[in-house]
Amino acid sequence: MPALKHALGIAAIAGTLAFATALPAAAQAACPAGRTLAGTCANAAQMDDLRLTTIIFAQPKISFSAPPLLPQQDGDYSVPRDRGEVWANHHYHRPGGFAFGP
Amino acid sequence: MQKTRHRNIVRLALPVILGLGASSAALAQQVGDKSWTITPSTEFRLFTWESTRRFPTTGVVTRERGTQTNIPFAIQLKGQPSTDFKFDVTARTGFTTSSISNAGASSSYAGTTDTSLSGTANYLGFAGFQPFLSLALNLPTGRSNLKSSANSKGDSDLVMLPVFGEGFNIGPTIGVNVPINENWAGSFGVGYTNRGTFDREGPALGIPPTQKLNPGDVLTGTASLSYRGQQLSLKASIAYSTESTTRLDNVDYYKSGDRVVLQLAAGYGFTENWSAKAQASFSHFAANKIQNAFGLPPISTEAFNSNSNLFKINGGVTYAANGYSIGPVVGFLYRDRNGYDPTTFQFVSAKKSWTAGLAASYQPTSMIQLSARVEHLWAFEDSGPDKAPFGIPIPGSAPPSVRTNGWQASASGLIKF
Numbered sequence: 001m002p003a004l005k006h007a008l009g010i011a012a013i014a015g016t017l018a019f020a021t022a023l024p025a026a027a028q029a030a031c032p033a034g035r036t037l038a039g040t041c042a043n044a045a046q047m048d049d050l051r052l053t054t055i056i057f058a059q060p061k062i063s064f065s066a067p068p069l070l071p072q073q074d075g076d077y078s079v080p081r082d083r084g085e086v087w088a089n090h091h092y093h094r095p096g097g098f099a100f101g102p
Numbered sequence: 103m104q105k106t107r108h109r110n111i112v113r114l115a116l117p118v119i120l121g122l123g124a125s126s127a128a129l130a131q132q133v134g135d136k137s138w139t140i141t142p143s144t145e146f147r148l149f150t151w152e153s154t155r156r157f158p159t160t161g162v163v164t165r166e167r168g169t170q171t172n173i174p175f176a177i178q179l180k181g182q183p184s185t186d187f188k189f190d191v192t193a194r195t196g197f198t199t200s201s202i203s204n205a206g207a208s209s210s211y212a213g214t215t216d217t218s219l220s221g222t223a224n225y226l227g228f229a230g231f232q233p234f235l236s237l238a239l240n241l242p243t244g245r246s247n248l249k250s251s252a253n254s255k256g257d258s259d260l261v262m263l264p265v266f267g268e269g270f271n272i273g274p275t276i277g278v279n280v281p282i283n284e285n286w287a288g289s290f291g292v293g294y295t296n297r298g299t300f301d302r303e304g305p306a307l308g309i310p311p312t313q314k315l316n317p318g319d320v321l322t323g324t325a326s327l328s329y330r331g332q333q334l335s336l337k338a339s340i341a342y343s344t345e346s347t348t349r350l351d352n353v354d355y356y357k358s359g360d361r362v363v364l365q366l367a368a369g370y371g372f373t374e375n376w377s378a379k380a381q382a383s384f385s386h387f388a389a390n391k392i393q394n395a396f397g398l399p400p401i402s403t404e405a406f407n408s409n410s411n412l413f414k415i416n417g418g419v420t421y422a423a424n425g426y427s428i429g430p431v432v433g434f435l436y437r438d439r440n441g442y443d444p445t446t447f448q449f450v451s452a453k454k455s456w457t458a459g460l461a462a463s464y465q466p467t468s469m470i471q472l473s474a475r476v477e478h479l480w481a482f483e484d485s486g487p488d489k490a491p492f493g494i495p496i497p498g499s500a501p502p503s504v505r506t507n508g509w510q511a512s513a514s515g516l517i518k519f
Binding site for chain 1: 267275315339
């Protein structure tokens, strides 16, 4: 009987330890995109989309010809161009003499 | 002085991004590469157009023809070495050609574009609060001083690339994602873009032949709200930017007015096979500060707003099955006339453009995605009356109406390892 109690005690401790160590691992596996304020798993695609939107919107003039995106993402994340800047900073002349801007 | 500054910035910024990339790769090896992806991707883009200009008071008609190709390619390393940290590093560059002929004259350009290097680090350990830090660089590998090719730039409202090169730009962004629950989330950020000086060709007469332009730095705050349900997804974003003064040959040139950009995006899945998505953008600038009538500083707020508001919408319907997807795509752009009187030289008339075409993609495996798209473009820009400085009309000075027809096509490939 004492041996059974001893064995049950060891099993209980081992089970508790296993549960305690498995919980964070399970949480990691379950929520690769982090947790929401409500405690549920965040939507990974939604988090990636919002992060990229914020970065691109916060850098509207980082690069005209090579925005920090994969080429396939250009259409979904583009910020409208500043036409006035293109005309003022880069000149815009038509061959044959027709010109725009200052 | 400027080169020293660039070198110092490169010394500071490059190790950050390269370090991020190296540590990401090292972490990838430690974790066994399971949670890391490397994605090379490229796209071939073609835009060809013909514009007819009709000068209203003289009856003269001119035709412009142009073709532009652009081949961007990029590689992205993305991964999550632990539950709490996520990183990505992206490098992108490209090659472009552009040729335009108008009224018997022509101009062409072929060369590399600028190169961007960017990296983002995210912390996911807090529930409902995910801060991130990003750094983007524009390396001046394209050409900003086009010399005899200066006239090969196309209309920025229509062409893929209106500019082939700028200076060394560095753009840090700090932001936070706020996942509220399974459906709703927000995101907030602040970015600063420090833009470096570049050389450009001089005015049309070539005096001086080269000018040094130091574009204004940009400070932007942005916020987004997103909803994702079973079938419906929505996103609304706003950004507010303010710029410092742009200088030309070390003299104050102009200062862009503050800018607001609004964007709405929506997607809806009707069935397992059918879906639709649309995106609408609006951009407004306040009046600029400009040099006086003799082209001299100091700069002061212009009498009327020389900027136009821009409204843009595009969308499409997609049918997808067995790794294939195909569907029609449409787009519309409206740029309103600016605030000046049509008889002044600062007046810019309104413009509309429409696009319609077909987009398709094929995903033979989960690693590979191939896409293609072809669209026709129609654009129209209003004419105006003769200019009348001091109330005296100048015969024949009226700007022409411009009618443009064009085709744009692209084909792209992406592989995830």
